Amino acid sequence: MRTSIEIGRALGIPIRLHITFLLILPPFILIFMQQPPPFGFAEIDSFAVRATLATLTTVVLFGCVIAHELSHSYVAMGYGVKIDSITLFIFGGIASMRTIPKDPRVEARIAIAGPLMSIFLATIFIAVQIPFNTIPGGIWWKGFGILSFSLGAINLVLALFNLLPAFPMDGGRILRAYLVKKEGSYISATRKAVQVGKIFAILMAAFGLLHGGWMLILIAFFIYIAASEEESATIIQSAMEGIKVRDIMTKELVTVSPYLTVREFIEFMLRDRHKGYPVVDPGSGELLGVVSLTDVKSVPSEKHDEITVGDIMSRELITINPDATAAEALRLIADHNIGRVLVIEDGVLDGILSKTDLIRAIEILRG
Template identity: 50%
Template sequence: MSTSIQIGRLMGIPIRLHITFLLILPVFAWIFASNTPMFGFADVMPVSLRYALALSTAILLFTCVLLHELGHSYIALKHGSKIQSITLFLFGGVSSMEEIPRNPKVEFKMAFAGPAVSLLIGTVLLIIYELFRPASLPSDPYLRLIWIIGYINITLFVFNIIPAFPMDGGRLLRSWLAGRMPYIKATQAAAGIGKMFAILMGIFGFLTAAIGGFWFILIAFFIYIGASEEEKSTAVNVILEGVKIKDIMSGDVKTVNSGMSVEELVEIMFRLKHMGYPVVDNGELNGIVTFTDVLKVPKEERKNVKVSQIMTKELITSKEDDDAVNALKLMATNNIGRVIVKDDKKITGIVSRTDILRAVQLLE
């Protein structure tokens, strides 16, 4: 089951809402409805207006997060990168990009574009508030909404330029370092700073746990994992530079036919020790079937169910001369474990995640 739903497209980019976003939105609305001025509307009457303002604030907040991500995406598109989607989830928004540009200047522009959007929105809204705000509190609730969104956007700007992955500041730092040292060393240095920052934030959260420091521990964990993943991902990409799929693929491809029963397929898997097979009928590739597909069929029914009923017909394929790192991206993007290698309609090989990781280990 998909964990996100698409609500539209902007600049040709699919905009999605993750299930965690749908869960957190009413929580944010309740927080704004419960807080007193200037961070909430607890004093606003009638109650219906209070919750309407609170829900509007929550929606506008995530709209600003979307605009932040669109800032990144606009610069990325302008420099030839492809954006597969933007997803709003529990902690904010994420742009799914095919590849981060290696050009330090381009990465700097792209990383700064998001925080710049937040800074612009926050500055404009706070200026509007200052121009129209009353002399004393409590202020007009509509002006208060403007102040809250403006203040949070300024906070987002400050938080995002912290020099730690996965925040934009980590990418800003890497782009600056990459102009002075090899890209992989720049990533390692930026990731190291991010991890150190996460550790310090975690310690602070632990010491202040009694007064709400738990959130600092959660954010610290998020930063540490993000820095580690960025470091690993960059290392793999650099190691695989120049490696072609034909260099690491398995040329001896075992295939099955669509009329075979799932029970027969399980016997082949047990004998050959492969977890996925192209489905070929009369020399034509019709799909791929994996152990994951087999698990969907109850054991007592496998004798009567055919491979054609469980195989995946929408194939993800590559060519022999494609870069190995592109195959890894295809697997990550489509959540699959192997890619079929084709030359026109003929299967020439198959490359799995295991093949790529083995190549990385050998090249290291």
């Protein structure tokens, strides 16, 4: 089941709405409708105008969240980091980066970009609201003054909140960058930043319980869980950098002939129980390509006896050296959106490394 939908692209990055985002829209609109000025439209008599302005404020607010995440992404892309998507969900937005740079200066620059964008937007909105709130006007004029002031104030709060050293928020990442630069250990810095983040989460939840702030409790829960996941991912990533491809690859190679029909190949897969194979010429021993279950799915069943493996195999060979790290292999597989890579040493096919091999290694590392 798909949990998010793509609504557009910016800087070539897919912008997605998570299903939980739809849950937060009505409450935000209702809050803006019921709040008195300068943060809401409760004093506007017309229900239609009040509802329209509240909806517009909510939409622009989440546009500001996208701008916040795009600023992270823009700086990250400048350092060669690939961004898979930006997703809006119940607690805000998140830019999905393939890797987090371990250079503390780079991570700090990426992290600070978001709050700086929010401060910039806050400045713009607060400047824009001045004429609306100083020059007399009609109902819409007054409404746009409230809208501008509200968005300015919220963006300022968003910037300051994100700068709290509660990992994995922006301030927490800046804290980790500082600790890495000071101590030199990425894992140690992550653990300390995570502990600070968890303390902030506990304090935030306690404050929410005392004052009835259910949203604050949910955010605290999210920060606590996200910090724990980030710590685990960092430890695994570092461990994988110490594992060679040759240690986890499949060495007992099973290859297939390009002359097999698709039907014969399907029968072979059913017996062997793998989803992808190197294709090797039986005469010369030359590596020709890779064929997988995905390639088979594109062939109509009535043509299974006519079309051969050689017709559907991928000739683009994604390879890796056996002395490369498991972390490098994982990035290679993710970058090319493939299920396996061929392991080549001195021009000779030495093995194959699949997502399954990597997942098994990760499970072992997690214990």
